Amino acid sequence: MELLVDIVSGIFILIGCVFMVGGAVGLIRMPDFYTRLHAASVTDTGGILFIMIGLILQALFIFDNPMAAVKLFLVIIFIFFTAPTASHAVAKAALMANIIPQCQDGKSVVDKSLASIYHDKKLSPTDAKQQVKTVEGDDRV
Amino acid sequence: MFEDIAAIEHFVVMILLTVLIVLTLGIIYLKDLLAAVILSGLYSLVSAAIFVAMDAVDVAFTEAAVGAGISTIILLGALSFTKREQKPQKHNNLPALIIVCMTGALLIYGTLDMPSYGDGKSPANSNPQLAQHYLQKSPDETGVPNVVTSVLASYRGYDTLGETAVVFTAAIGVLSLLGLRRRRRQEDPNLTPRQRRRQQSEDT
Amino acid sequence: MYLALVIAVLVALVLVLTRALLGPTIYDRMLSVNSAGTKVVILIAAYGFLTGRPDFVDISLLYALINYITTIAVLKFFEYGDLGSGAYQEDDI
Amino acid sequence: MEFFALYNDWAVIVLMMAGFYIMIARHNLVKKILGLSIFQTGIFYFYVGLGKVDGGTAPIFIEENEKLTEAVIYSNPLPHVLILTAIVVGVATMAVGLALIVRIYEKYGSIEEDEIQAIDEQEQINDHNGHADH
Secondary structure, eight states: OHHHHHHHHHHHHHHHHHHHHHHHHHHHHOSSHHHHHHHHHHHHHHHHHHHHHHHHHHHHHTSOOHHHHHHHHHHHHHHHHHHHHHHHHHHHHHHHTTOOOBOTTSOBSSSSOHHHHHSSSOOOHHHHHHHHHHHHHSSOO | OHHHHHHHHHHHHHHHHHHHHHHHHHHHHOOBHHHHHHHHHHHHHHHHHHHHHTTOHHHHHHIIIIIIIIIHHHHHHHHHHSOSBOOOOOSOOHHHHHHHHHHHHHHHHHHTTSOOTTOTTSHHHHSSTHHHHHHHHHHHHTOOSBHHHHIIIIITHHHHHHHHHHHHHHHHHHHHHHOSSOOOOOOOTTOOHHHHHHHHHHHO | OHHHHHHHHHHHHHHHHHHHHHOSSHHHHHHHHHHHHHHHHHHHHHHHHHTTOTTTHHHHHHHHHHHHHHHHHHHHHHHHSOSSOOOOOTTOO | OOGGGGHHHHHHHHHHHHHHHHHHHOOBHHHHHHHHHHHHHHHHHHHHHHHOOTTOBOSBOOSSOOSOOTTOOBOOSHHHHHHHHHHHHHHHHHHHHHHHHHHHHHHHSOOBHHHHHHHHHHHHHHHHHHHHHO
């Protein structure tokens, strides 16, 4: 029984570790802000789900500590509410600060930038792109 | 088995402390104060993980709630009343660097005969019988399973009273410095029209 | 198993911190702080199991909440330049 | 492993000295406050690290054996109590310092130390000239 629980929870934790480290590598390697956001937020939520399921199995069957299992379940619930909200807020703040999503060839994805509609400065796409370049060079936005 | 667990604990604490040093270098070099404040919030998060790794769970609780939560928000509030960027400095920092390196070298020389980390027989852990007394008598004398709580609230209760007085005094100081009235910002020419509209609607 | 988990979390934490230090824009830093908070939650939970006493999972529960509050406060500062403004106008989407 | 036995103390010293460097070399007042808090946390790690015992757990009694038995080692609870107080007091002092900085910004329009000093000297010169005219 214990061996079975160990194997199942080990598989869950392994999947979670792959998600998490993959997301962290994506956060380093991706070219622009929105792709990084995608890499980080999706894998965070998925990774914490798998790891916590593995830990819950361990807490219930190996450590015989149901209170810890309940707390870990609460962690899952909170992360599932807060992580997507936080990434949505980051994405919205970045869009309102005129950081424009880009294709691989450097062209803007949206023809007339959404950000410049939100922003009161009505920028043409070329101006917006230039601003994005200066933004990437500068530390501050 | 026991040796392995101890080695792993040492390893985790060492990695996390190195992470903190790198974060501190980032705080030194960043010119943007907002980025520095964000990094200091991250610093508090990692530091609470260190406290968990050092078996100080109550300290980790306090550091998470007070260090990572409240102090970041206080710093952000102060930045919203002042400026966001740090001016480049003209003079050289060489004398400061020399003083800091000398002090650090002296302190490292002082640590050479310290007991190593995790030593249960070090003077701090064995010589004063106070900690042993707390650990052995606390369940009978106070009935609280958490020793830190029983020391904080029962054995050293006047200490905690003094701490509350300090926090109260600090709150009075902040209120008398800043006042409770609504502060009005001066008109900033760099604002976008949208932000200006929002400010006007707030003021009315 | 827990050792592998702790080491994986530490590796991911170091990678995320690299992005927080390099990050060209401030939003990258904010994103990596949020992500590092999640890593610290997992690290504390796993550390309790590693040392054989999983009673202290409450701390990671607290962390998940504190991390969210910090992110929202910083982002509110970005958008409004102020923490206290409750004005939310109709041109916000 | 002998070499790394003191690694924690050295890391703490590097952290403290980094905070000290920020406090004396950076002229921005908010940066100085950040340096102060880094210095403080360095001291916290030093204290809490002193109380750590290898193979021990947090000083909260495990329910099965309420009395202290030889089987379970607990870490030293005394540094934890001291640091618990110090963290709260540290945040209180930080709040007072930041309030002072906000007041300074309202008076001088700057949070750079050298600019504030220049403004002060200019005001003193102006005061002196005003008195000389009388």
